[in-house]
Amino acid sequence: MTRSLLLPSTLSACELCPRRCRADRAAGERGVCGATDTLRLARAALHFWEEPPISGEEGSGTVFFSGCPLKCVYCQNHEISTGNFGIDVSPERLAQIMLELQDQGALNINLVTATHYAHLLPEAIAAARAQGLAIPIVYNTSGYERVEAVRELDDLVDIWLTDFKYADAGLGRALSHVPDYPSVAQSALIEMARQLERHGGGAARADGTWTRGIIVRHLVLPGHTEDSCRVLDLIWDAVGDVPISVMNQYTPNAAMRAAGGELARAVTREEYERVLDHADDLGFTQMFWQEGGAVDESFTPPFDTTGVLERADAR
Numbered sequence: 447m448t449r450s451l452l453l454p455s456t457l458s459a460c461e462l463c464p465r466r467c468r469a470d471r472a473a474g475e476r477g478v479c480g481a482t483d484t485l486r487l488a489r490a491a492l493h494f495w496e497e498p499p500i501s502g503e504e505g506s507g508t509v510f511f512s513g514c515p516l517k518c519v520y521c522q523n524h525e526i527s528t529g530n531f532g533i534d535v536s537p538e539r540l541a542q543i544m545l546e547l548q549d550q551g552a553l554n555i556n557l558v559t560a561t562h563y564a565h566l567l568p569e570a571i572a573a574a575r576a577q578g579l580a581i582p583i584v585y586n587t588s589g590y591e592r593v594e595a596v597r598e599l600d601d602l603v604d605i606w607l608t609d610f611k612y613a614d615a616g617l618g619r620a621l622s623h624v625p626d627y628p629s630v631a632q633s634a635l636i637e638m639a640r641q642l643e644r645h646g647g648g649a650a651r652a653d654g655t656w657t658r659g660i661i662v663r664h665l666v667l668p669g670h671t672e673d674s675c676r677v678l679d680l681i682w683d684a685v686g687d688v689p690i691s692v693m694n695q696y697t698p699n700a701a702m703r704a705a706g707g708e709l710a711r712a713v714t715r716e717e718y719e720r721v722l723d724h725a726d727d728l729g730f731t732q733m734f735w736q737e738g739g740a741v742d743e744s745f746t747p748p749f750d751t752t753g754v755l756e757r758a759d760a761r
């Protein structure tokens with residue numbers, strides 16, 4: 447398969463993500479995402495707080511990529527998404543990291559916000575597979591993806607774990623600084639569902655953890671339940687009864703607390719239940735939801751470069 451979008455040569459005027467900012471990353475320029483042509487990672491470790499079919503008992507092998515094409519004002523991972531915290535590594539090291547996570551018992555390799563490094567994934571995953579990587583690849587994304595990129599990643603990705611953040615483009619503009627989030631996310635989602643179908647649909651191990659599938663995540667924002675319900679409408683219209691994960695873990699960061707207003711607080715029980723009820727009304731039959739209140743620090747791991755560098759005594 448020709449990976450035209452994912453060829454490293456495209457980085458001289460990068461259009462890898464829907465921002466198409468055309469940064470000359472090959473010459474060292476940073477794109478809006480904060481990335482140059484060098485892979486940068488913030489953490490690689492087992493994570494136990496994804497949805498049960500992803501984390502299981504053993505944990506998901508999460509790899510957090512530094513930088514992000516979106517600039518969500520309420521981001522929980524702002525040190526890495528906007529601050530670009532991390533360590534530069536080679537694609538060969540990324541392949542080793544995948545194998546190390548597999549050795550630690552990970553159920554899968556969970557690539558968190560790899561959109562702006564997607565051109566390096568084919569080489570890294572192929573190298574890891576050649577050296578014995580046998581667990582599924584999870585592509586954990588904001589949903590702001592080009593359809594072409596989804597297509598080109600198709601034969602590499604086993605599980606799509608994709609956000610659908612906003613139904614109102616104005617809200618996406620105000621909170622994530624992109625003009626076209628809903629239409630982009632809907633097109634990308636349709637393509638992900640199509641690719642999964644082409645591979646025969648979802649598949650699971652005997653213990654219920656997944657080897658192939660899709661989950662569409664939505665984080666309910668305080669004061670924006672109407673938009674959350676419209677997001678569910680868009681998902682239903684696009685792909686029908688897909689597994690969804692409706693999350694109430696919104697935690698105001700320091701900037702949001704300082705700014706005041708709706709985004710300075712957590713989501714109320716009533717707000718969350720209203721969105722869950724709407725999902726029920728639409729007919730979603732496979733839904734993940736969170737118990738208790740919002741705000742649990744365990745959802746946001748420390749970004750301390752754990753697992754990124756090769757240990758001196760390793761291998």
Ligand code: SF4
Binds near residue numbers: 466515
């Ligand atoms: S991936 Fe980064 S550099 Fe490339 S178009 Fe998107 S924001 Fe710009």
